[in-house]
Amino acid sequence: MNGVYDQLEFPGTSGDRPYVFINMVATIDGKIVTGDRSEPVQDLGSKVDHATMHQIQRAADGIMIGAGTLRSLPNINYPKNVYRFVASRSGKVDPFCNFFTDDPSRAFVVTSIKNAESVPEDAQAICVGTDELDFEELLGIMHQEMNIKLLLVEGGSDLNAQLFKLGLVDEIFLTVAPKIRLGANIPTIADGEPLDRSAIQNFLLVSSIQVENELFLRYRKR
Numbered sequence: 001m002n003g004v005y006d007q008l009e010f011p012g013t014s015g016d017r018p019y020v021f022i023n024m025v026a027t028i029d030g031k032i033v034t035g036d037r038s039e040p041v042q043d044l045g046s047k048v049d050h051a052t053m054h055q056i057q058r059a060a061d062g063i064m065i066g067a068g069t070l071r072s073l074p075n076i077n078y079p080k081n082v083y084r085f086v087a088s089r090s091g092k093v094d095p096f097c098n099f100f101t102d103d104p105s106r107a108f109v110v111t112s113i114k115n116a117e118s119v120p121e122d123a124q125a126i127c128v129g130t131d132e133l134d135f136e137e138l139l140g141i142m143h144q145e146m147n148i149k150l151l152l153v154e155g156g157s158d159l160n161a162q163l164f165k166l167g168l169v170d171e172i173f174l175t176v177a178p179k180i181r182l183g184a185n186i187p188t189i190a191d192g193e194p195l196d197r198s199a200i201q202n203f204l205l206v207s208s209i210q211v212e213n214e215l216f217l218r219y220r221k222r
């Protein structure tokens, strides 16, 4: 099955970091999990959504996720030759899961210098920022030392929120699954601390594709 996009092209950044795009699937009421936060979510999107997710992954030079997402989907598979990064403070990631073993030379835990010792011995790490991971420096390393021009971020909510807050998200792919989940404490595509009214970020809708009852939206930062 093919993804919904005929061709995936990106404007690219002129700066010293990769172009960053997030891909998420959410219910009509904006929730990104079907069960508990620690559980997998493959039942949220359709087969077309899964095919589109793989299409977007293939377009990236690097993919980053939070450790919560990796722990909920330990069998996560990425295309070979794509750099993969997992953010973790605790270092609680399995260095023998597919994420690491599929392409060990391209898999990294990313964390702060303070948390360097928590990284499992069998995993490579990039440690930047003294107490907290410095995402701007990390993106600079990805761009300059790994030649990553296009970075896909696949959540979860915690990681996405930090990147939004720093103004590092250039584009969002959002699948609206025709479901209602409810729950004040159920995560959305990005939770974290709210932005001030004056700091609300605006995005342009660049495409909208309907397949049966699902909507595939693509937004780009103004």
Ligand SMILES: NC(=O)c1ccc[n+]([C@@H]2O[C@H](COP(=O)([O-])OP(=O)(O)OC[C@H]3O[C@@H](n4cnc5c(N)ncnc54)[C@H](OP(=O)(O)O)[C@@H]3O)[C@@H](O)[C@H]2O)c1
Binding pocket: 023, 024, 025, 026, 031, 032, 033, 036, 037, 038, 039, 040, 041, 044, 065, 066, 067, 068, 069, 070, 072, 073, 087, 088, 089, 090, 091, 092, 093, 110, 111, 112, 132, 133, 154, 155, 156, 157, 158, 159, 160, 162, 187
């Ligand atoms: N619907 C969708 O499209 C979609 C997509 C992705 C994920 N999900 C779901 O979302 C849930 C996971 O989301 P989540 O928000 O709970 O977690 P998450 O964002 O995936 O991961 C959070 C974890 O990332 C690490 N982290 C976050 N910020 C960090 C920083 N600044 N420095 C170092 N490490 C950092 C920490 O790991 P440690 O705890 O190891 O310190 C933190 O606990 C799962 O249920 C997953 O299946 C849904």
